[in-house]
Amino acid sequence: MNIALLLEMAAEAAPDRVGLVCDGKRWTYGDLLDAARGAFELIQESEAEYVALLDESSEAAVIAVFGAALAGVPYCPLNYRLPDADLAALLDRVSPALVVGDEERIMRVAGDQGHTIFSREEFTLKAQETVPEPESREYDPGEGIAIQLFTSGTTAAPKAAILRHSNLLGYILGTVEFASADEADAALVVVPPYHIAGISALLSSIYSLRKIVMLPNFTPEGWLGLVETETVTNAFVVPTMLARIVDAMEKGVTANTESLRAIAYGGGKMPLEVIHKALERFPSAGFTNAYGLTETSSTVALLGPDDHREALASDDPKVRARLTSLGQPIPTVEMQIRGENGEVLGPNEPGEIYVRGEQVSGEYKEKSALDAEGWFPTRDAGYMDEHGYLFLSGRADDVIVRGGENMSPGEIEDVLLTHPAIADACACAVASVEWGEAVGVAIVTREGHETPGEDEIKSMIRSRLRSSRVPEKIAFVEELPYNEMGKLLRRKVKEVLADT
């Protein structure tokens, strides 16, 4: 089955209903399907083996993803923030492609790679002009790859993760009720098109007939403005965006946000302070923390609105702690925590998170990472408490191994962040002659506070955790390095600590 079915069904059920608003232009489901069919023609003519997008979010992303699906070639949105050399290397890996977006830049960095290049406007216009007659074309049955996404490469070179039509449809059909949205519903999409959350937002909104409102370039003011003018009901943000929105509101930016019913977040660790403030700023919105990976077609666990409010209202520290959890696995996915030798661990035992289900691809262009029983090792480290709430402690690759003892950066960071003078903290491995690896920490001092002394930090860790967790190296930095999605770049912190 082909993911284009999602748009075909929306267009069949409600051809004249507005499905997308971008830059003030409104597209009905009928318009979008016509343009996707036109894009099919352009892709066939070009004989491209991929459809790549080098652009911010726009209608072109929707037309390209479904056009590529109809034509049976993988859709591959690329990160336009990458430096030229990295981008050229990725474009080379998908050559020959039909590339939509920044024409001038594509020509400059990959002009000799045999691509067919369109600007956004040209692609959108031509797709609308070349719509084939109904029933006149044989579209791809959707047995292959729908989407290829390069992972962000925070630890190594980007890997080409593959999502099949069956993975994405498994996720959407299993978790979204067709046409379940009210005609007044609107989802504000600000995640860039090359992120899995941006893609799953398009697919699930279209299948539920929830109007998509796109904000290609995030600013807190732009976001708040669109919430008011388009009476947005649902929104997904990454933690840094929510922090900036709350900050702007505190500084006096106002908007009517009463229409907002649901705010979902994910893609990185949410600081407790931010979620507390956001819960106060948006008292009528339900908050959902979604945990997922590219390789799992998006969400595999979530902490729902009731969990958020319960945690906030509770006096029980265990229930309050749920605000820092990722919630529980969704019903259509199985999850296990496994130890170093692959053994399944019980509640509260830290290990690596494994998932299995239709939506889990776990596949890269080079090879599949699934084990013989179909389980995908996420390389995320964490544990599940006795009630099934999942807590993430970091990437398995980030675990610090000191003299054979495994330590997760998360537990050390959580203790550091309880210090009133510490605004942000990162723990990672530093080389140690004696232990192989030891703990190093980078600390950002909170504005208006004295920098805490090294001895004070060491004794705090010693008293709250174990002496093995006491940092050998401490660096005080202006800020920690995050990528644009709010992911902490630990490899950069390691470099700083190595030079300290």
Added chain:
Amino acid sequence: MKPGTRLKSAACDTEVMVIRCADGQIECGGAPMGEAKPAEAAPLSADFSAGTLMGKRYVDADGKYELLCVKPGKGSLSVDGVALVVKDAKPLPASD
């Protein structure tokens, strides 16, 4: 028959996509479904006339068959004379 095949009802407007199937006869409104519509419509059986709903998935008790309704109609779905039932999605609190 294989997953991804689109089947049409001989007795009403219903169309389904096959998500999962085995060797049995898939029917709608009491008549066998096919990839093409027959020239002459089959009569709608009173026993299989509860109707299909767009976007609903229909399954058998053993989990061997799963059909997604992509066009609704007056007939209802069955395999070898045994009615299929609706399988509900498990909607998430809008997470994306």
